[in-house]
Amino acid sequence: MEFRFASRMTQVKSSVVRDILKLTQGSDIVSFAGGLPAEELFPVQAVREAADRAISAGTSALQYGLTEGYLPLREQLCVRMAQKGMNVKPEEMIITTGSQQAISLLVQVLTEPGDTVLVERPTYLACLQVFELHGLKVIAAESDEHGMIPEDVERLVRLHKPKFMYAVPTFGNPTGNVWSLERRQQLLQICVNHQVPIIEDDPYGELKYDEKAAYPTLFALDQQLGSGVVIYTSTFSKTVAPALRTGWAIGDARVIKMLAVAKQAADLQSSTMDQQILSQLLAHFPLDDHIRVISESYGDRMREMQNLIRAQKIEGLHWIEPKGGMFLWVELPEGLDAEALLRVAVSKGVAFVPGSAFYAYDPKRNTARLNFTHNKGARTVLGVERLAEAIREFTARS
Amino acid sequence: MEFRFASRMTQVKSSVVRDILKLTQGSDIVSFAGGLPAEELFPVQAVREAADRAISAGTSALQYGLTEGYLPLREQLCVRMAQKGMNVKPEEMIITTGSQQAISLLVQVLTEPGDTVLVERPTYLACLQVFELHGLKVIAAESDEHGMIPEDVERLVRLHKPKFMYAVPTFGNPTGNVWSLERRQQLLQICVNHQVPIIEDDPYGELKYDEKAAYPTLFALDQQLGSGVVIYTSTFSKTVAPALRTGWAIGDARVIKMLAVAKQAADLQSSTMDQQILSQLLAHFPLDDHIRVISESYGDRMREMQNLIRAQKIEGLHWIEPKGGMFLWVELPEGLDAEALLRVAVSKGVAFVPGSAFYAYDPKRNTARLNFTHNKGARTVLGVERLAEAIREFTARS
Structure with a gap:
């Protein structure tokens, strides 16, 4: 049977989120990609x-x-x-x-x-x-x-x-x-x-x-x-x-x-x-107390990730410290294509979302979204190290 | 604010199922309308x-x-x-x-x-x-x-x-x-x-x-x-x-x-x-055993409803005994409009779905769908009595 699909389906480029969620399941990759909350904080x-x-x-x-x-x-x-x-x-x-x-x-x-x-x-x-x-x-x-x-x-x-x-x-x-x-x-x-x-x-x-x-x-x-x-x-x-x-x-x-x-x-x-x-x-259940607890923990995780990235002293990396939420939006060194970087990063064992996915057109290619809520401690340390290694390898290469 | 809705929304005639589900919630009406399973059989x-x-x-x-x-x-x-x-x-x-x-x-x-x-x-x-x-x-x-x-x-x-x-x-x-x-x-x-x-x-x-x-x-x-x-x-x-x-x-x-x-x-x-x-x-959980239990009960309820309707001796009422499922599809006396009947029926305290709702066009108006799985015993008796009364009143009137 040859199915003819609706034209709307063939217009959809790719299914980035789904592919990301797949990445995060059952592999050893440290994923800063998905927008996953911290499981250990679930009530x-x-x-x-x-x-x-x-x-x-x-x-x-x-x-x-x-x-x-x-x-x-x-x-x-x-x-x-x-x-x-x-x-x-x-x-x-x-x-x-x-x-x-x-x-x-x-x-x-x-x-x-x-x-x-x-x-x-x-x-x-x-x-x-x-x-x-x-x-x-x-x-x-x-x-x-x-x-x-x-x-x-x-x-x-x-x-x-x-x-x-x-x-x-x-x-x-x-x-x-x-x-x-x-x-x-x-x-x-x-x-x-x-x-x-x-x-x-x-x-x-x-x-x-x-x-x-x-x-x-x-x-x-x-x-x-x-x-x-x-x-x-x-x-x-x-x-x-x-x-x-x-x-x-x-x-x-x-x-x-x-x-x-x-x-x-x-x-x-x-x-x-x-x-x-x-x-x-x-x-x-006192949900607002719970929200205070997770928000505080997410703030800690955000600062932890920031400090780890800073300690890597990668030139040309910029971001604005978020006041809430789950993501760090990073500007990578000028000219660095985050989609290409992702391939290297995944081979090193770390994932993120290339910023281009968030643009309807004319993407800023040297951007990336890092989630800091799903990992903590040693996993975040490992992930940031791998990411820094990928960036260094990538910039050295190009 | 004046919202302009998509033309697809203005094409939708009415929301029969939703209105039906509303009918079945929190009123004294015996509803043969919704396709609700028997709650007392939930595992x-x-x-x-x-x-x-x-x-x-x-x-x-x-x-x-x-x-x-x-x-x-x-x-x-x-x-x-x-x-x-x-x-x-x-x-x-x-x-x-x-x-x-x-x-x-x-x-x-x-x-x-x-x-x-x-x-x-x-x-x-x-x-x-x-x-x-x-x-x-x-x-x-x-x-x-x-x-x-x-x-x-x-x-x-x-x-x-x-x-x-x-x-x-x-x-x-x-x-x-x-x-x-x-x-x-x-x-x-x-x-x-x-x-x-x-x-x-x-x-x-x-x-x-x-x-x-x-x-x-x-x-x-x-x-x-x-x-x-x-x-x-x-x-x-x-x-x-x-x-x-x-x-x-x-x-x-x-x-x-x-x-x-x-x-x-x-x-x-x-x-x-x-x-x-x-x-x-x-x-x-032995789901297949459970399915046998509910199927048997639904068969009993179907026969119970059939017998009750037969006992009312309403002329011109026809149906084919179902071999499974949740519905009795009834042909009402020739010329009787089930949508009009529904209004009388609801005033008597019983609901069903007029058959016209199931036709894309050119509906057979003297048809009705009766669910027999959600009620039993005295409720079904009461519902069938009310329905029979509505049909008699309606046919006497017209």
Whole structure:
């Protein structure tokens, strides 16, 4: 049988994230590639107790549930959102299979093939894959350490009238960057003025190394304006565990309703079991204390990796110290192609993601994303040594 | 903010299944509508033990996993598939969020908007919604009690060259019908001759009332031919529990690879937790014994409902006794519109799905799907009484 595949499938270049996840499984390679949380910090006992409570609470934990998600969980999440200045009702929220699904469904609901969408440069690679798969044209606005450049965004919005802007304003992936309050307000205002919906993706916002730092979300700022332009999405993948595949989106009730229609066709609903486990966990486990513990540990790991890289004294290596999240975004010596470097690095036993994967076009080739949350201690030491060796060998060669 | 939704969203008529599931939650209505398994038969203790084993086995149960699915689960499923005459390797299988997601991803991978697909008349309503959402043209072939009519399928295949044929050959939804071996062979041969891929959806195949009856799948028959035209999908939703949202698709490795690309964009992966729970359950729980117990109970419930309906002596009511599955497909008295009847029925406290929901076009309006697995005893008695009362009131009125 010769299958004829849809043209959208043949447009997809490659499946970088998947290949990365494969790299990290069952080999001796030290992987700074995947965005994996630290396994030893998973709240295993709390999940076990929550699972037991969910299964004991009645057979509904094993039955079909609503496409929109388990109502008690949505109610609990509304309380958590309100604590962050985002005031929504359960009907303004939908539970999804990770925030990845929220993005994918938003694309289905808001765009036609051929439409243009606006992203930060660089941006999350798996969202680029979704856009590509749906035949969208991606335009990217420049950014600096304070966030996207308002003038560039305004220019591109006027020129292309994008169907939405996608952004990770707090501890971005891949850069780890956090937008300043001023930039948030400016960028929000531009989108309000031009009526461009914003998809605010916030998987990392709770992983702050400085507990007292406050980064109001675009959604919260927009509620003060009352415009309703922002659709916000987040996930338990980084704060509890990725395996439970539970994310959520909040926003205008009409958008949420459309997302539910699209989700019903996509998979009817996300796991009732996982949603009820999380609902029990939120009721009986001090999640915010846990988030403080992992954030502190991730801050330590970030500084540890920074110090190890510094100690290698590699000329031409630059980065901005992140204030949260899971990634160090490194500029390699001028002219060094990170994709080529990766091949050498893997042969030495270390992996990372070449920065080019995070650009829709015109990539900055001498960049790399290093994850520092999944390894620690001796493994990180070994990984950085191997990486430094690879860079030295590579620069000596070229 | 005025959101502009994609044209695909405005084409979707309504969300019947979702509205049905809402009907069944927290009201006093006896619902014969949703396709809900019997909660009291869920293997609660086995799931609890499996969850405990999965969480105790290591932190991988809480971590990200492969898009294709948890490898040990795929290996176990390959063994189960082989027992049914379907011989595949793990790389010819992908785990999905229920078989609904498998269908949705197959549509993304195999079709462009505007393409034509072929279904049985009537067919599963949530697949019609997927096709509608993706802008597909649906053509439906007539069927009788032995399955789709080969001559009609051949005619439509020649005329429309559909991108695939979608079918539920064993205990179909909504009809409960099972295709004869001869029909299976004929229909398979037509699709092989014309190189039309078949999506064989088999959520109910294991729910046989006659344990000894054998219904070889189209996939198994096709493996004897060696054509590779069939992609088969099934789920644990009806045999273990819907809440775990775990289905799978098997077929040509190139198709599976494309499905993985599409799935990565859709949600990265299905719940690792749920997959590991099912893997532990398969290793330690006699699932086939359990399936025999539920099948026997469902057979009893089917006969109970039949007897109750017969006892009401409603003229012009017809159905064919199903040999498995979860549904009774009822032909109502000539001229009676089941959608109108539903409104009366709900006011009396009973719900069902009007047959029209299962037709892509030109619906047979005097048909209804009754689920008999979710209720039993006094509830079924009450529901059938209310339904009979509604029909009498309705026919008296009109």
